[in-house]
Amino acid sequence: MSSRPLNVVAGEWPHLGGARCSASDVLHWSGLSALVDHDTDTVLFTLRRVPAESALVHEGQRFDHLYCVAAGSFKSVQTDVEGYEQVLGFAIQGDLVGLEGLALGRYGAGAVALEESSAAVLPFQQLVELGHRLPALEKLLHRAAGAELLHRNDKQYLMSAASSEVRVARFLQHFAQRQQALGHSGRRLRLCMTRREIASCLGVAHETVSRALSALAHHGVIQVSNRDVEIVDPTALDDLQRITRGAPRRHDAPSHALELAA
Amino acid sequence: MSSRPLNVVAGEWPHLGGARCSASDVLHWSGLSALVDHDTDTVLFTLRRVPAESALVHEGQRFDHLYCVAAGSFKSVQTDVEGYEQVLGFAIQGDLVGLEGLALGRYGAGAVALEESSAAVLPFQQLVELGHRLPALEKLLHRAAGAELLHRNDKQYLMSAASSEVRVARFLQHFAQRQQALGHSGRRLRLCMTRREIASCLGVAHETVSRALSALAHHGVIQVSNRDVEIVDPTALDDLQRITRGAPRRHDAPSHALELAA
């Protein structure tokens, strides 16, 4: 294996002290700690700092880097002809940004930081070549693509839920699970995106998100304080989230999904 | 094109006994004709015949093959705890089936043939190793993953459309575009899935799909005869499909999306 430092990658940000991270770091963030070894320690990537509200990649821009979120979070957005901004999802530590670029050589969506964030810059061609010698890196790419697709499956399932309360419940649960997978709380969530962004992602009106959160709070399932959400009763949340089709209500049953979980 | 008779497969299923196709065929189906060369001609894959209604892969089954649809079509389905069957999408010629398996080594969704179909069996590990020597095959994998993600973006955009008529319009348009990319009509579509399956995929009730199709037909945008749909007025369909949020209706404007397109 390559025993010498392969980090030719310096590329674009030589000034600014050029913060770096190793492939091992990336593997850890991506949940592939098992694949870390000495070789992956020697591969270095530059870290790119991204201020809140600014773009990591632009829709339509030429694709030559993948990015692995190191800290902070991003929203993935697509703008249609009419100017409507569709939020496709949110990326947190360990998520790869820009994978759809694989198809056409252009990013299919923009990525905008929701807060002060940073991401490892993975020059794609280089990553592929490295992957031939370091299976860990090849696996990283495959894994990330697969994970992203699984994610999309979940999202589609989420969006096909009849009730908006169920959608919001599923959104919270997924978000919590992802946080937990990173070693964070899983109960105390910081939704650093706006209600409108959540709404766009879920395919509902932003007022509806607000109402659903309020309803969940009223019923003691969660506690909401602005963008901080605490999941008080994970079981109730899970019961709710399970309801797929319109609530199996009977004539004498309550019509709101929330009341069913009681 | 491959001038030698490796492609026994073109459209028919000759006999049982191990039908094959070349990597070149797969590349052609996937829209990567540019990458075909003598080397890819020499790589052969077995073709698997799949009768209508039977499964190509099962959800949760161990992942060791990718499949490239050679003929016919498949639905991708995920079954939730309650037994609800969510249709995630439809695969036609050139689409890779099983990509989500990359993440966890298990298929994330089942694939069921909608009609008599066949698919090339691509042993994953082998494909990756071949990819190291034949860039075309590596590219195939990347391209397919990227394309699948782009597709999902479209689907999410589709599902966030307010009106069900718009959803159906977008569905038809996407389907038509895919058919066209394969060299087929783009106007005359055969929807070989049930209304219920379309409905599940779009996240609406199956009656709603039926009504939307009827409405589109009434307005002369399409012509429906059972599962055969002809797009009579592509422009009108496109206008409709563009409406993202609830129709920008004014007090004196018609409330149905369809009437706006008039």
Place this chain on the structure above:
DNA sequence: CGAATCTTTGAACTGAGTCAATTAAAGTGG
């Protein structure tokens, strides 16, 4: 402190879900 944005809540309207009934198509088996 104001300006701007985000969030919440209310009220009215309506589009889509549900239930139900009819028609059409596709199998099944004698």
Place this chain on the structure above:
DNA sequence: CCACTTTAATTGACTCAGTTCAAAGATTCG
């Protein structure tokens, strides 16, 4: 090949959840 069954598709009527419009708090930020 034709009755018979079963499943798919269409259409109608009714109801309610969610959108839209509007307006009042809350939060952030210059």
